[in-house]
Amino acid sequence: MEEKKGSQKSNELLRSTLLQVERAAAHLSLDAGILKLLQEPKRCLTVSIPIRRDDGSLEIFQGYRVQHNLARGPAKGGIRFHQDATLEEVIALAALMTWKCAVVNIPYGGAKGAIVCNPKELSLAELERLTRRYTMEISLIIGPEKDIPAPDVNTNPQVMAWIMDTYSMQLGYSVPAVVTGKPIELGGSLGRNEATGTGCVYTIEEAASHTGLELKGASVAIQGFGNAGSVAATYLGDLGCRVVAVSDTQGGIFNTDGLNIASVKEFKTRTGTVAGYPDATPLTQEELLTLECDILVPAALENQITVTNASGVKAKIVAEAANGPVSVEADEVLYQKGILVIPDILANAGGVVVSYFEWVQGIQHFFWSQDEVNRELRQRMVSSFRDVYELARREQVSLRTAAYMIALSRVEKAVSLRGIFV
Ligand SMILES: NC(=O)c1ccc[n+]([C@@H]2O[C@H](COP(=O)([O-])OP(=O)(O)OC[C@H]3O[C@@H](n4cnc5c(N)ncnc54)[C@H](O)[C@@H]3O)[C@@H](O)[C@H]2O)c1
Numbered sequence: 001m002e003e004k005k006g007s008q009k010s011n012e013l014l015r016s017t018l019l020q021v022e023r024a025a026a027h028l029s030l031d032a033g034i035l036k037l038l039q040e041p042k043r044c045l046t047v048s049i050p051i052r053r054d055d056g057s058l059e060i061f062q063g064y065r066v067q068h069n070l071a072r073g074p075a076k077g078g079i080r081f082h083q084d085a086t087l088e089e090v091i092a093l094a095a096l097m098t099w100k101c102a103v104v105n106i107p108y109g110g111a112k113g114a115i116v117c118n119p120k121e122l123s124l125a126e127l128e129r130l131t132r133r134y135t136m137e138i139s140l141i142i143g144p145e146k147d148i149p150a151p152d153v154n155t156n157p158q159v160m161a162w163i164m165d166t167y168s169m170q171l172g173y174s175v176p177a178v179v180t181g182k183p184i185e186l187g188g189s190l191g192r193n194e195a196t197g198t199g200c201v202y203t204i205e206e207a208a209s210h211t212g213l214e215l216k217g218a219s220v221a222i223q224g225f226g227n228a229g230s231v232a233a234t235y236l237g238d239l240g241c242r243v244v245a246v247s248d249t250q251g252g253i254f255n256t257d258g259l260n261i262a263s264v265k266e267f268k269t270r271t272g273t274v275a276g277y278p279d280a281t282p283l284t285q286e287e288l289l290t291l292e293c294d295i296l297v298p299a300a301l302e303n304q305i306t307v308t309n310a311s312g313v314k315a316k317i318v319a320e321a322a323n324g325p326v327s328v329e330a331d332e333v334l335y336q337k338g339i340l341v342i343p344d345i346l347a348n349a350g351g352v353v354v355s356y357f358e359w360v361q362g363i364q365h366f367f368w369s370q371d372e373v374n375r376e377l378r379q380r381m382v383s384s385f386r387d388v389y390e391l392a393r394r395e396q397v398s399l400r401t402a403a404y405m406i407a408l409s410r411v412e413k414a415v416s417l418r419g420i421f422v
Contacts, residue, residue, distance in 0.1 A: 221290060251273070
C-alpha cells in the first residue's frame with residue numbers, strides 16, 4: 001500500500017512537470033519537435049547495488065541516475081535516499097533541475113539520482129557501503145564535466161565526501177569538482193549548506209516588497225524542518241517574522257507568538273523530531289498547510305498541496321522550498337485565489353546556485369569568503385525573481401508559468417544553436 005502511494009505521488013509529479021512545460025510553451029512560439037525533445041530525459045541509468053549488511057547478509061538495493069538535458073552544460077542535481085523513490089520521480093526531478101538551472105541562468109543541464117532505501121534503517125557503515133557501491137555503478141556517467149551530484153533528501157556533506165573519495169580513487173587523484181555540497185574541509189563552499197533556505201528567503205523578501213507585505217511581524221508556517229526548512233525558519237526569524245508553525249514527519253507544532261527557532265532546532269537535534277516541543281501546541285500536517293498565516297513555506301516533499309486542500313490555503317505568499325509541493329491543479333486554485341506562489345524552480349534554486357559557485361571554486365582551487373558567496377547568491381536570486389515577476393506581470397500569467405517561459409526559451413535556444421546531430 002505504501003509503495004503504491006509513493007509511486008502514485010511520483011507519477012503525479014512527472015505529470016505535473018510535463019503539463020507545466022506545455023502550459024508555458026503555449027505562450028511561446030517553440031518548435032514542436034524541440035518541445036517534444038525537451039519533455040524527454042536524455043539518459044536514465046538504473047543500477048542494482050549489492051551490499052553486505054552488518055549481520056553479514058547480502059541485500060540488493062535499486063538506484064537511479066537520470067540526466068534530463070545537457071544542452072547548456074554538464075548535468076547537475078541531487079541524490080536522495082528514500083524508500084518511496086521511483087524512476088518516474090527521478091525523471092521529474094531531473095527535468096525540474098534543467099528548468100531551475102536555466103531560470104537562474106547557470107551553465108548546467110538537469111540531473112537527479114536516488115537510492116530506494118530507508119536510511120533510518122541502516123547503520124552508518126551500511127550507508128557508507130551503499131553510497132560507495134552506488135557511486136561505482138554511476139561512475140559511468142558522472143564527472144566534473146559530465147554530471148555533478150549534490151545532496152538532497154536524506155543525503156548530506158558526509159555522503160558527498162564518500163562519493164568524491166570513491167570517484168577519486170578510480171582516477172588516482174582527488175577530483176573535488178565531481179560533487180558539490182562537500183564538507184568545507186574537502187573543498188566545499190562556505191554558505192552551501194544554508195543556500196537553499198537562504199535563497200528561498202531572498203525570493204520571499206522580493207515577493208513581500210513587490211506585494212507590500214511588511215515582513216516584520218508577518219506570520220510564517222513551514223512544512224518540513226530539515227536542511228531547507230530549518231534554515232528558512234532561522235533566517236525569516238532574523239528578519240523579524242513570527243514563525244508560528246513548523247513540522248516534520250512526526251507532526252507539527254504551533255505557537256501564535258512565534259516559535260524560538262534556535263530552541264526548536266536544539267530540541268530536534270536531541271530528540272530527532274520537532275513533535276513534542278514543550279513551548280507549543282501540536283498541529284497536524286493538514287492544519288499547518290491551511291493555517292491562517294502570511295507566508296507558507298512547503299519544505300518537505302512533493303505533492304503536499306493538492307486539489308483536496310488547496311482551497312483551504314490562506315497564506316498570501318507560498319514559497320516552494322521543496323520540489324513540486326503543489327500539484328498542477330492545486331496551482332491553478334491558488335492562482336485564482338490570488339495567492340502569490342514562488343515556484344520551486346526559482347524559490348529553491350539557491351542550493352544549485354551555490355553548488356555552481358562551489359564547482360567554480362573547486363576547478364579554480366580558489367575559495368571565496370562567506371560574504372562573497374551570499375552577496376553573489378542574493379544578486380542572482382533577486383535578479384532572477386525580478387525577471388520572472390516582470391514577465392508574469394506583462395503576460396498576465398503566474399510566476400510559475402513565467403519562470404518556465406524563461407527557462408524553456410533558454411534551453412530551446414541552446415538546443416537549436418547546437419542542432420540535432422543525425
Ligand atoms: N537541500 C537542498 O539543497 C535542496 C535544494 C533544492 C531543493 N530541495 C528540496 O527541498 C525539500 C527538502 O529537502 P531537504 O534537503 O531540506 O531535506 P531534509 O531531509 O533535510 O528535510 C526534509 C524534512 O521534511 C520532513 N518531512 C518529510 N516528509 C514530510 C511530511 N509529509 N510532512 C512534514 N514534514 C515532512 C522531514 O522530517 C525533514 O524534516 C525536498 O523537496 C528537496 O528536493 C533541497
